[in-house]
Amino acid sequence: MPGKSPQRVSDSSVCVDQVIQRVGKKITLGLPLGLGKPIHFANALYQRAKADPSLELHIVTALSLVAPTPSAGLEKRFMDPFIERLYGDIPELEYARDVLAHNLPDNVKVSEFFFQAGNFLNHKEQQQRYICTNYTHAMRDLIALGVNVVGQLVAPDTDADYPRQFSLSCNPDLSLDLFTNLRAAETEANPIALVAECNTNLPFFGRDAALPVNTFDLVLETNEPDYPLFSVPQTPISASDHLIGFYASCLLKDGGTLQVGIGSLGSALIYSTCLRHQNNTAWRQLYNKLEVAERFPVADKCGGREPFSKGLYGCSEMMVDGFIYLMEAGVLTRQVYPDAELQEQINEGRSEPGAGNDGRLQQGVVMHGGFYLGPRNFYKKLAQLTAEQRQLICMSSVNYINDLNDHRFGNQRLKVAQRVSGRFINSAMQCTLDGAAVSDGLEDGRVLSGVGGQYNFVAMAHELEDARSILTIRSTRTSGAKTSSNIVFSYGHCTIPRHLRDIVITEYGIADLRGKSDEEVYLALIRIADSRFQPGLLEQAQDAGKVNTNFELPAAWQNNTPAAIGQSLNDLQQQDLFPPFPFGCEFTDDELKIGKALKQLKADTSTRTGKLLTLLRALLSGTGGKDYASLLQRMELDRTDSVGAWLERRLLIRGLKKAGL
Structure with a gap:
C-alpha cells in the first residue's frame, strides 16, 4: 500500500x-x-x-x-x-x-x-x-x-x-x-x-x-545489464521539407513559446531556427530571395527576422531532440517560473530574471515536456547534460502542458503567463480547401497513427493571446508512378475541423486562414498548392460557388514546381547549408549511397513497364567491378552463389549508376 x-x-x-x-x-x-x-x-x-x-x-x-x-x-x-x-x-x-x-x-x-x-x-x-x-x-x-x-x-x-x-x-x-x-x-x-x-x-x-x-x-531490478533505449533514427530532410521548416521559422517571435512534433518537418524547423540565430546573414539571404515579407505579410506580423536575443521557451508534449539543439544554439533560453505573479512581472518588465535575491528565480526552466523519444545521439546528449542544464528541463504531466485548465502543477493564470506568443507547430497529411486538416486517418475510417495532442495545441492556440497554430504539409505525395496533391477540395475525414483553421505551410509558402472568409481561405490554400493541381482545385472551388467564377490564377502563383524548390536552395546548399542530415545520421556513408540507389530502383519499378525496363537494363549493367566493391560487400553481393543473388547484384548496380553514384 x-x-x-x-x-x-x-x-x-x-x-x-x-x-x-x-x-x-x-x-x-x-x-x-x-x-x-x-x-x-x-x-x-x-x-x-x-x-x-x-x-x-x-x-x-x-x-x-x-x-x-x-x-x-x-x-x-x-x-x-x-x-x-x-x-x-x-x-x-x-x-x-x-x-x-x-x-x-x-x-x-x-x-x-x-x-x-x-x-x-x-x-x-x-x-x-x-x-x-x-x-x-x-x-x-x-x-x-x-x-x-x-x-x-x-x-x-x-x-x-x-x-x-x-x-x-x-x-x-x-x-x-x-x-x-x-x-x-x-x-x-x-x-x-x-x-x-x-x-x-x-x-x-x-x-x-x-x-x-x-x-x-x-x-x-534485474541482474542483467540494462538494455539500451529504443531509438528512432533521423530521417533525411528533403529540399521541400527544408523550405517548409524555413517558412515556419519566419513565424517564431523572439521571447515566445514553441511546441513542435517529431519527424523531418520538425527537424527542418529546428535547423532553420538555429540558422536564423547563428547565421542570420544566410537565413536572411533566403528570406529575401523568397520575398517572404512581400508575399506573406503574416511573417512580419507574427514572426521576426532577428536572432533570438530574448530566447524561446519550449512547451511541448513531446520533447524532440531538436529542443536540445536549440539549447546548444542559445535559442532555448527564455526561463519561465512556477509563480504566476512573478511570471507576469517578468513579462511586463517589472522584474528581471537573475536580479535580486528572490528565491523563486531559482526555479526557472526553459522546457516543459511530457515525453521524449528520438535518435541514439539524443539520448547520449541527455545523459551528458550537467546537473544545472538538467534542472532547466521539467518533464511533466501532459495535462499540465497540453491545455489551459487548472492543474496541481499550475493554474490557468500561470499557464497563460508562461506561454506568451505561442507557436504550436504540427504536421498534417492533407488539408481541404475549407481549412480542415487530416493528420491521423483515412476517409474509410482506418487509423494511421492517432490524434495524440495535436487537437489540444490547435485549440489552445485559439485561446491564448498572440498564439498561432501552424500546420505543416507537403504539397504532394507520390505512390508508385502517381503524384497527388495534399491540398484537396474535400475529404471524408478530418483531425482538425475547419472552424479551427489558422496557418498552413507548404514548401510553396504560408496561408494565413484565421478570421478569413471562405473565398479567401480557398484561394490562400490554392496559392500554396503544387501548380500541377491548382487549375483543378480552382475549378472545383468555383463549381461549388466558393470562389468567384471570374477569378483567374495569377502568373505569380504558377511557379509552384519541384524545379523551383531546387532553385530556391541551390546557392545555399552549395555552401553546405540545408543538408539532408544536419543533426547526424545512423547510416554510414556507404549505406547512404546504397539507400539512394534503392530509392531510385523503387521509383523506376513503380509500374509494370518500369519493372521490365529496369530488369532489362540491369542485365546489361555489368558486374560493377572495383567501382562498387565496398557497396557490394556491405550488401553481401561481392560474391554471388545463386541466380537470385546474381540478379540482385545487377539490380543494385543499375540503381547506383542511375542515381549518379
Missing part, C-alpha cells in the same frame, strides 16, 4: 507472481506511450498469460515500438545489419510483435490510442480495438477501462539531489496523474499494483518527474 517501502525483486517472474497475488488474474495493464515501457516486466506478464489461459490480460497503451521487418531481397540485405546495429541489444516487446503477426492468444488483447505510424493500417483486430482520444483525455479513458496494474520504466534512485526518488524521465506524461487518481480510487476490494522497472540508461530528470520510491508497490 502507499507509504510502505516497495518490494524489490530481481526476477521478472517473481514480480509477476506478486502482481497476480495482489490484484488477481484479471489484469488491465497500463503501459506508457513509447519509450517508458518496462520490457522485462511486460514480457514476463505476457508470457505468463500465454502459458495460463485463466489469466485475462488487457494491455492498454500507445506507440508500442518494434524494430521494422524488411521485405526479402535487396531491402532485407540493406536493413538487416542496420536493424541489428540499432536494436540487437534491446529485448523485443513480445506482445507487440505477436500483435503484428496476428498471434495473440485468446485471453490477451491490446488496445492503443496511438499507433506506430502505418503499422496497423491493414490490421483488422487493432483497427477495431483502437481507442480514439485526445492526449489530455487518455488518463480518464485508461481509468474507465479498469486499469489496475501500471508498469513504468524509471531511472533508479541514485541521484544525490533526489534521495529515495525514482525519475519517470521519458514518460511522466500520463503516469503522474494516473498514479494519483488510481491510488485515490483504490480499495481493498479493488487493489492496484504500480510496478517500476529500473534502467540506468534513462537519464534522471527531477522536478515534476521525480517521485518517492514508495509511490510504487514493486520494483524490478
Whole structure:
C-alpha cells in the first residue's frame, strides 16, 4: 500500500507472481506511450498469460515500438545489419510483435490510442480495438477501462539531489496523474499494483518527474545489464521539407513559446531556427530571395527576422531532440517560473530574471515536456547534460502542458503567463480547401497513427493571446508512378475541423486562414498548392460557388514546381547549408549511397513497364567491378552463389549508376 517501502525483486517472474497475488488474474495493464515501457516486466506478464489461459490480460497503451521487418531481397540485405546495429541489444516487446503477426492468444488483447505510424493500417483486430482520444483525455479513458496494474520504466534512485526518488524521465506524461487518481480510487476490494522497472540508461530528470520510491508497490531490478533505449533514427530532410521548416521559422517571435512534433518537418524547423540565430546573414539571404515579407505579410506580423536575443521557451508534449539543439544554439533560453505573479512581472518588465535575491528565480526552466523519444545521439546528449542544464528541463504531466485548465502543477493564470506568443507547430497529411486538416486517418475510417495532442495545441492556440497554430504539409505525395496533391477540395475525414483553421505551410509558402472568409481561405490554400493541381482545385472551388467564377490564377502563383524548390536552395546548399542530415545520421556513408540507389530502383519499378525496363537494363549493367566493391560487400553481393543473388547484384548496380553514384 502507499507509504510502505516497495518490494524489490530481481526476477521478472517473481514480480509477476506478486502482481497476480495482489490484484488477481484479471489484469488491465497500463503501459506508457513509447519509450517508458518496462520490457522485462511486460514480457514476463505476457508470457505468463500465454502459458495460463485463466489469466485475462488487457494491455492498454500507445506507440508500442518494434524494430521494422524488411521485405526479402535487396531491402532485407540493406536493413538487416542496420536493424541489428540499432536494436540487437534491446529485448523485443513480445506482445507487440505477436500483435503484428496476428498471434495473440485468446485471453490477451491490446488496445492503443496511438499507433506506430502505418503499422496497423491493414490490421483488422487493432483497427477495431483502437481507442480514439485526445492526449489530455487518455488518463480518464485508461481509468474507465479498469486499469489496475501500471508498469513504468524509471531511472533508479541514485541521484544525490533526489534521495529515495525514482525519475519517470521519458514518460511522466500520463503516469503522474494516473498514479494519483488510481491510488485515490483504490480499495481493498479493488487493489492496484504500480510496478517500476529500473534502467540506468534513462537519464534522471527531477522536478515534476521525480517521485518517492514508495509511490510504487514493486520494483524490478534485474541482474542483467540494462538494455539500451529504443531509438528512432533521423530521417533525411528533403529540399521541400527544408523550405517548409524555413517558412515556419519566419513565424517564431523572439521571447515566445514553441511546441513542435517529431519527424523531418520538425527537424527542418529546428535547423532553420538555429540558422536564423547563428547565421542570420544566410537565413536572411533566403528570406529575401523568397520575398517572404512581400508575399506573406503574416511573417512580419507574427514572426521576426532577428536572432533570438530574448530566447524561446519550449512547451511541448513531446520533447524532440531538436529542443536540445536549440539549447546548444542559445535559442532555448527564455526561463519561465512556477509563480504566476512573478511570471507576469517578468513579462511586463517589472522584474528581471537573475536580479535580486528572490528565491523563486531559482526555479526557472526553459522546457516543459511530457515525453521524449528520438535518435541514439539524443539520448547520449541527455545523459551528458550537467546537473544545472538538467534542472532547466521539467518533464511533466501532459495535462499540465497540453491545455489551459487548472492543474496541481499550475493554474490557468500561470499557464497563460508562461506561454506568451505561442507557436504550436504540427504536421498534417492533407488539408481541404475549407481549412480542415487530416493528420491521423483515412476517409474509410482506418487509423494511421492517432490524434495524440495535436487537437489540444490547435485549440489552445485559439485561446491564448498572440498564439498561432501552424500546420505543416507537403504539397504532394507520390505512390508508385502517381503524384497527388495534399491540398484537396474535400475529404471524408478530418483531425482538425475547419472552424479551427489558422496557418498552413507548404514548401510553396504560408496561408494565413484565421478570421478569413471562405473565398479567401480557398484561394490562400490554392496559392500554396503544387501548380500541377491548382487549375483543378480552382475549378472545383468555383463549381461549388466558393470562389468567384471570374477569378483567374495569377502568373505569380504558377511557379509552384519541384524545379523551383531546387532553385530556391541551390546557392545555399552549395555552401553546405540545408543538408539532408544536419543533426547526424545512423547510416554510414556507404549505406547512404546504397539507400539512394534503392530509392531510385523503387521509383523506376513503380509500374509494370518500369519493372521490365529496369530488369532489362540491369542485365546489361555489368558486374560493377572495383567501382562498387565496398557497396557490394556491405550488401553481401561481392560474391554471388545463386541466380537470385546474381540478379540482385545487377539490380543494385543499375540503381547506383542511375542515381549518379
